[in-house]
Amino acid sequence: MKIFLRRFIWTSVFVGLVFPVGVILLYRVVPPLVTPLMLLRDTPMQYDFVALEDISPNLVKAVLVSEDQRFCDHTGFDWKQMEIVWEELLYTGTASRGASTISMQTAKNLFLWPSRSKVRKLLEIPLTLMLETLLPKRRILELYLNIAEFGDGVYGAETAAQNHFKKTAKGLTRGQSARLAAVLPNPLTRNAARPSQNVQKRADKIQRDIRIAPAFLWSCL
16 A cells, blocks of 8 residues: 555656656757647647747737736736736626736646646646746747647647748738737637638737837847
8 A cells, every 4th residue: 555655646746747847848949749739629730830030020029918918027827917807707797808828828738638627727837837937938938829729720820820821920910910819819710811800809909009018028038
């Protein structure tokens, strides 16, 4: 019984700590070959990892403004946004946007399944802390932009740019970048190339927000 318990403890430590730390350290220099979401989707996968220098600054700014405006300030968790979401839920029953940061989404995409279960949310916490501790902000964003889903089976900025606009990620315009960022909350029902009225309105707001955004929003890059 003691041997079994000892093995169980060491296995748990390895799976819960050593393995993800090792993988994250590997991802400092090596791009992910695949993510759990890519494996779970029952559709052909399009995925091409590129360096952040090969992604248009227009898309970088659009994603930061729409997904995580405090990315350069927080250490993985946006406590101010969490407070806003909590107050909205408390007084209106709905939230205008979520509180998941780019770091949290990257941790989820790299290691976890896509469901909204409480177990997955709890597992996100230590994985996000590991990611923020072991990787620079620039690398976290680079990973996110390359593994985020921009359409059914379409992963990463490069594939999204080619799939939707027949160009490289580096050549994306402000409008195209804003539309790609606008589909991120629900890429399976939104289309950047043929945006619905709601997607276009969201993209227009993203462009307005970029114009008035202070420079410190991307100061860590």
